[in-house]
Amino acid sequence: MSALTVGLGAIATVAIALQAPWVAILLARLWAGLKRPQPLQPQPSCLANLGTVTIVVPTLNEAQRLQPCLEGLMRQGYEVREILIVDSHSRDGTADMVRAAQQRDPRLRLEFDPPLPKGWVGRPWALHTGFCRAHPQSQWILGIDADTQPQPGLVASLLHTAAADGLDVVSLSPQFILKSAGEWWLQPALLITLIYRFGAARVVESQPERILANGQCLLIRRSLLEQLQGYSAARSSFCDDVTLVRTAAARGARVGFRDGSRLLKVRMYEGMAETWREWGRSLDLKDATPVAQVWGDVYFLWAVQGLPLPLFLLTLAGLTAAPPLLPLQLAMLLNGGLLLIRMAMMVAIAPVYDWHHRQGSAFFWLSPFADFLAVWRISLSSGQRPKQWRGRQYSAV
Incomplete structure (x- = not known):
C-alpha cells in the first residue's frame, strides 16, 4: 500500500470522526423545519x-x-x-x-x-x-x-x-433583493450559515441562547x-x-x-x-453569544458546510488513484450526503429571494462553491470586533 493511500485513508478516518457528530445535529435541526410555521400573509387592518x-x-x-x-x-x-x-x-x-x-x-x-x-x-x-x-x-x-x-x-x-x-x-x-452575479453566489452561502446553526423557527422560541432575530x-x-x-x-x-x-x-x-x-x-x-x-x-x-458557543458554531459550520465539497472531491480523487479503502468510501458517502442536503436547501430557500431581479441569478445554484468562503468569513469575524459601522468609527465599547 502506497504512502499516498495511507495518507488519504488517515484523512478520511479523521474527517469521519470529526464530522459525524455534527451531521447528526444538523439533521435534527433541519428535520424540525418540517413543522415550521408557514410564511406570514398580509392581513387587513383591525x-x-x-x-x-x-x-x-x-x-x-x-x-x-x-x-x-x-x-x-x-x-x-x-x-x-x-x-x-x-x-x-x-x-x-x-x-x-x-x-x-x-x-x-x-x-x-x-x-x-x-x-x-x-x-x-x-x-x-x-x-x-x-x-x-x-x-x-x-x-x-x-x-x-x-x-x-x-x-x-x-x-x-x-x-x-x-x-x-x-x-x-x-x-x-x-425576501432578499440581489442584483449581481457575485451577490447571487455569495449571499445564499452566508444565509445558509444561519439556517444550519439555528435551524427552523418554532412557534415560540424556547432556548434563549439559540434564538435568532x-x-x-x-x-x-x-x-x-x-x-x-x-x-x-x-x-x-x-x-x-x-x-x-x-x-x-x-x-x-x-x-x-x-x-x-x-x-x-x-x-x-x-x-x-x-x-x-x-x-x-x-x-x-x-x-450576543458566549465565546465557547461562538467557536463551537464555527467548528460546526466547517464540519457540515465549509469542508464537505473539498473533502468529497478529495476522497473521490483518492478512490480513483488508490484501492477502494473503506474509510475513503465512507468519507465520500458522508460528504456526498452533506452536499445533497445543501442542494436541497437551495430549493428550500429559493422563495426568500426576489426573482424579478434576474441579472446573475443563475449563480444562486452555484452558491455551494462559496460555502468554504462563507464559513471562512464567519471564522474571521468571530475573532474580530468591528471598529467601523455604517460610517461611524468605534473604539472598544
Missing part, C-alpha cells in the same frame, strides 16, 4: 388595533435607499399611530427626504438623536431614542431598517401573529421594553437585535421568528464586496 403601534426607523445617510421604505410604511393601515424617523444627523439629504414625505402622511415625524453616549453603538441608540419619544398610548414598538421595503398588510400581520400565538416579540425574515423588522411589546429599560441591554452590541431578544427571552418573554418573505423585501448591500464586508462581520453574533 379596528381594535387602532393607533397601537409606533414605528421607529433609525437612519444615517440613507438617502439612496430610504424612499422605498417610506413608501411602504405610508401604505400601512391605521394600526400605525406614528412613524418616527430617528436620524443621526445625516449629511446626504435624508432629513429633507423625510420632510418631503411628511407632507403626504402626517404620521411621519423626523427626530434627531442626541450625541452618541460612550458605550453605545449607533443603531441601538437611535432605536432607544425613538422608544423614549414614542407616544405614551402606543402599545407596540416596531423597529424597521431603512433598507427594507415594507409591503401592504405588514403591521396588521405582525399584530395578528402576536395575538394568535401570544407573543411579546415578533421578528421577520425578509432580525432587527430589520422587530415588533416588541412596549411594556416589555420598559422592563428592559429600552434598548440599553443591547447598547454595546453590533448584533443588537439578537442581544435584545435573547435578553427578553431569558426573562420569560414569548418570542417568535417568522418567515416574512411575503411582507418585507430588503436590499441590504450593493455588490459582493459589500456583502462580504458588512454582513459577513455580524453573522457570528458574538456580541
Whole structure:
C-alpha cells in the first residue's frame, strides 16, 4: 500500500470522526423545519388595533435607499399611530427626504438623536431614542431598517401573529433583493450559515441562547421594553437585535421568528464586496453569544458546510488513484450526503429571494462553491470586533 493511500485513508478516518457528530445535529435541526410555521400573509387592518403601534426607523445617510421604505410604511393601515424617523444627523439629504414625505402622511415625524453616549453603538441608540419619544398610548414598538421595503398588510400581520400565538416579540425574515452575479453566489452561502446553526423557527422560541432575530423588522411589546429599560441591554452590541431578544427571552418573554418573505423585501448591500464586508462581520453574533458557543458554531459550520465539497472531491480523487479503502468510501458517502442536503436547501430557500431581479441569478445554484468562503468569513469575524459601522468609527465599547 502506497504512502499516498495511507495518507488519504488517515484523512478520511479523521474527517469521519470529526464530522459525524455534527451531521447528526444538523439533521435534527433541519428535520424540525418540517413543522415550521408557514410564511406570514398580509392581513387587513383591525379596528381594535387602532393607533397601537409606533414605528421607529433609525437612519444615517440613507438617502439612496430610504424612499422605498417610506413608501411602504405610508401604505400601512391605521394600526400605525406614528412613524418616527430617528436620524443621526445625516449629511446626504435624508432629513429633507423625510420632510418631503411628511407632507403626504402626517404620521411621519423626523427626530434627531442626541450625541452618541460612550458605550453605545449607533443603531441601538437611535432605536432607544425613538422608544423614549414614542407616544405614551402606543402599545407596540416596531423597529424597521431603512433598507427594507415594507409591503401592504405588514403591521396588521405582525399584530395578528402576536395575538394568535401570544407573543411579546415578533421578528421577520425578509425576501432578499440581489442584483449581481457575485451577490447571487455569495449571499445564499452566508444565509445558509444561519439556517444550519439555528435551524427552523418554532412557534415560540424556547432556548434563549439559540434564538435568532432580525432587527430589520422587530415588533416588541412596549411594556416589555420598559422592563428592559429600552434598548440599553443591547447598547454595546453590533448584533443588537439578537442581544435584545435573547435578553427578553431569558426573562420569560414569548418570542417568535417568522418567515416574512411575503411582507418585507430588503436590499441590504450593493455588490459582493459589500456583502462580504458588512454582513459577513455580524453573522457570528458574538456580541450576543458566549465565546465557547461562538467557536463551537464555527467548528460546526466547517464540519457540515465549509469542508464537505473539498473533502468529497478529495476522497473521490483518492478512490480513483488508490484501492477502494473503506474509510475513503465512507468519507465520500458522508460528504456526498452533506452536499445533497445543501442542494436541497437551495430549493428550500429559493422563495426568500426576489426573482424579478434576474441579472446573475443563475449563480444562486452555484452558491455551494462559496460555502468554504462563507464559513471562512464567519471564522474571521468571530475573532474580530468591528471598529467601523455604517460610517461611524468605534473604539472598544
